[in-house]
Amino acid sequence: MVFPPETEEYIRESIENSLGLPVSAKTLRLKLLASEDERRRLRDKIFLLQGLLSEADSRLEQYRAEASMNAQGLRRCIEEKEAVASGYADLVNHCAKLQEECTLYERDIEMLMESCDDLARENEELRVQLKGTSVTTLISEVESLTKDKEHLKINLDRAEEEVKVLFEENNILAEENKKLLNLLNRERHKHGSGGTHSASASAKRKRNSSPMVSFIEKAINFHSSDLSRQPLSPLQLNSPNSRMHKK
CATH class of the missing domain: 1.20.58 (Methane Monooxygenase Hydroxylase; Chain G, domain 1)
Structure with missing residues (x-):
C-alpha cells in the first residue's frame, strides 16, 4: 500500500517521537499548524454550538411562554367548565321546577275544562228551559211586575x-x-190655696x-x-x- 509523502513523513516522525528520538522543526511547525487548524475548527464549532444553544434557549423561553399561556387557557377552560357545570345544574333545577309548574298547569287546565263542561251543560239546560217557557208567560210576568211596581208607588x-x-x-x-x-x-x-173664700172660689171653679x-x-x-x-x-x-x- 502506497501512502502520500506527507503521510509517510508524519508516520515516521510520530514513531520517532514515540521512541524518544529528537523531532525536527518542520515536524513541530506542521504540528503547530495542525493544532491551530484544529483549534479554529473547535472554535467555529463552539460558536456554532453557542448559536444553537442560544436558539435552544430562545425556543425554550418561547415554549415556556406558550406553556404559561396554555396553562392560563387551561385554567380558564376549567373555570368555564365549572361555571357551565353549575349553570347546567341550575338549569336542571329550573327545568324540574318548570316541569312541576307544567304539571300544575295541566291540572288547572283539566279542572277548567271540567268547569267549562259543567257550564256548557248548565247553559244547555237553561236553553232547554228557555225554549220550554213560552213568550206569553214571560210577557205576563213582566206585566205583573209592572203592576206590582205601580201598586208599590201608590202605596x-x-x-x-x-x-x-x-x-x-x-x-x-x-x-x-x-x-x-x-x-x-x-x-x-x-x-192648694185653701177654702177661705168658698163662694167666690166655687164660682170661679165653675167658670x-x-x-x-x-x-x-x-x-x-x-x-x-x-x-x-x-x-x-x-x-x-x-x-x-x-x-x-x-x-
Whole structure:
C-alpha cells in the first residue's frame, strides 16, 4: 500500500517521537499548524454550538411562554367548565321546577275544562228551559211586575201622605196636652190655696171648669177621629205569595 509523502513523513516522525528520538522543526511547525487548524475548527464549532444553544434557549423561553399561556387557557377552560357545570345544574333545577309548574298547569287546565263542561251543560239546560217557557208567560210576568211596581208607588205615596197627617196630628195633640197641663196646674194651685173664700172660689171653679172640659172633649173627639181614620194600605200586591198565586 502506497501512502502520500506527507503521510509517510508524519508516520515516521510520530514513531520517532514515540521512541524518544529528537523531532525536527518542520515536524513541530506542521504540528503547530495542525493544532491551530484544529483549534479554529473547535472554535467555529463552539460558536456554532453557542448559536444553537442560544436558539435552544430562545425556543425554550418561547415554549415556556406558550406553556404559561396554555396553562392560563387551561385554567380558564376549567373555570368555564365549572361555571357551565353549575349553570347546567341550575338549569336542571329550573327545568324540574318548570316541569312541576307544567304539571300544575295541566291540572288547572283539566279542572277548567271540567268547569267549562259543567257550564256548557248548565247553559244547555237553561236553553232547554228557555225554549220550554213560552213568550206569553214571560210577557205576563213582566206585566205583573209592572203592576206590582205601580201598586208599590201608590202605596208609598199614600204612606207618605198618612205620615204627614200623623205628624200634623201629633203636633196638635202636643199643643192640646200643653194646654191641659197648664189648666191642671192652675186648678191644683187654686185648690192648694185653701177654702177661705168658698163662694167666690166655687164660682170661679165653675167658670174655669168649662174651658178645661172643652179641652178634654176636644181631645176625646180628636182621638175618636184618629180611630175612625183608615189605616195604611196593605202591600199584598207586592208580596212573594201574591206573585206565587198570580203564577
